[in-house]
Amino acid sequence: MLEQLALPSPPEESSGRVTGSTEADEALDHRMELGLMHEWTAYGSKTFSTAWEFWCYQAPLIALDSRYAMNGLLGLAALHSAKRDPSHWATADGRFLAIRDPLYATQNHQRGLEESWKIGPEIFIGPQKADPTDDADQALLAATRSREMTTISRHYFDRAIDGHRMALANLTVHNIESIYMTSVLVAFNALFLLSETERDSTVQAVDPTLWLQLASGTAVVCERWRELVGEAWVAASGAFYGKPDLSNNEELFKPEHAKSFERLLTYAGGYELLNEEDKETYSKALSYIGLIYTGIQTKSDHPMATCRRLFAMPSKLPLRFTTMAQQGQPRARAMLAHVFACMKLLDDKVLWFKGVAECQIPRIQQDLPQEWKAMLEWPMAVVRGGPSAIGRDVDVGANPSFGAQ
Known part of the structure; x- marks a missing residue:
């Protein structure tokens, strides 16, 4: 089964260093990696899973024994840094503020610590009138920093994939834990990059089924x-x-x-012609998606718990679902669009999901046969900022009867 795990091929130049090869550049690399490790342990590790203790404490220890696992971890840390706003440490009240936060004022970070205690937290009480020039400078700073960190992230993930591929060919009891962790990090990266065309129009769009494929592979490694x-x-x-x-x-x-999305299961006359394996696969997929949606709507799941369900979805579903989505089966693609819509419902709480729905749902809708486009009415409404709940405000109409998909 392991030979079936297909990893994306990194570009030829990926074997080079992120910086140069001089001693000064080596020192810079070390400082950068220390900064990325701080980014990971202090912030990134706590933003996508309820199992944050593992990712914060245990994962770095595993990475110290495996360079490809370390590359994957640092790559995800760099991507996290690219996605969040630049921050400033507010010494007066001991917390980070986004530089573009209305509570932030340029003069505040110029004060010495010996003066800050006299002023107290009220210096951060706003809003304060911002200088338009400062706003422009801060926006440029954020955009430049984001591009730089995204480039660094890609370099690290290229290296991680190289090392991971070689490790898979020589899997032993001694490296299986680092292989599993790296496979999860690579799958996370594939999911989080689904929003990149929203942030940078020069980036080539990523097929969402690559995420499904890589995340499904983690189940094989785990077994x-x-x-x-x-x-x-x-x-x-x-x-x-x-x-x-x-x-x-x-x-x-x-x-x-699956009740909220039950029409997706039997929509179109071709459903009756499916074999039992495909029917069971679709049924399981829709039940899992419905469970995620219910947890969001009823707030019975914490956002990080929902993240855990979303990330695990490809590995929990039958591998047949990934195959059908890769083959472009309309029902599988429509269900995938509903997954991305659920991510959109959380993107104000989970920075990793920002832009994913906006990038992927319109692409799926465009590629679907005309008769299937009605089934994306709710996901498209969510992308446009419309209703978050399935109901009368979105009506896809009665099931039509037409040929097999």
Whole structure:
């Protein structure tokens, strides 16, 4: 099964250094990597999973024993840095403020610490009138920094993929943990890059099925891990800590979860012609998506718990779903659009999801056959800032009857 894991080929120049090869550049690399590790442990590791203790404390230790795992971790840290606003440490009240935050004023960060304590937190109480020149400078700073960190992230992930591919060819009990962690980091990167064309029009659009493929591959690696060391050792690693519990398939795939999107399951006459395996795959996919949506709408899941469900989706669903999405099956693609719409409902709380729906849902809608476009009415409405709930405000009409998909 491991030979079926297809990793994207890095560009030829990826083997070069991020900076030059001089001693001064080596020192700069070390400082940059220390900065990225700080970015990861202080911020990035806590932004995408309820299992943040593993990613904050254990993952860096694993990375110290594996350069390709370290490259993946630093690559994701750089991408996190690229996506968030530049920050300034507010010494008076001990917290970070975004430079473009209305509470921030240029004169405040110029004060010495010995003066800040006299003024107290009220210096950060606003809003304050900003100098338009400062606004322009800050916007330029943010854009420049974002491009630089995105470039650094790509270099690290190119290296991570190179090393990961070689490690997969020589998998042992000693490197399986770092291989698994790297496979997860690479899959995260593939998902988070789905928004890049929204931020930079010069970047080539990423096919969303690459994320599905890479994330599905983590399940294969995990199964091999269990074969090598046993369930108890895998559980003890900490990689699967966090809520919600994703091991109860009966709960994950309850048919009633799919009620909100039930028309997606049987829409179009071709459904009756599907074989039983495909019907079961679609049923499980829609139940899982419905569970995610319900958790968002009812607020029964914390945003980080929903993130955990979303990231795990490709590895929890049958591999057949990824295959059907890659083949361009309209039903699978429409379901994927609903996944991205759920991400949009969270993008004010999860920076990784910003721009994903805006980039991917219109592309899916454009590629669907005309008769299937009605099934993307709700995802498209969510992208436009419309209704967040399925209901009368979005009506896709009665099921038409036409040929097999």
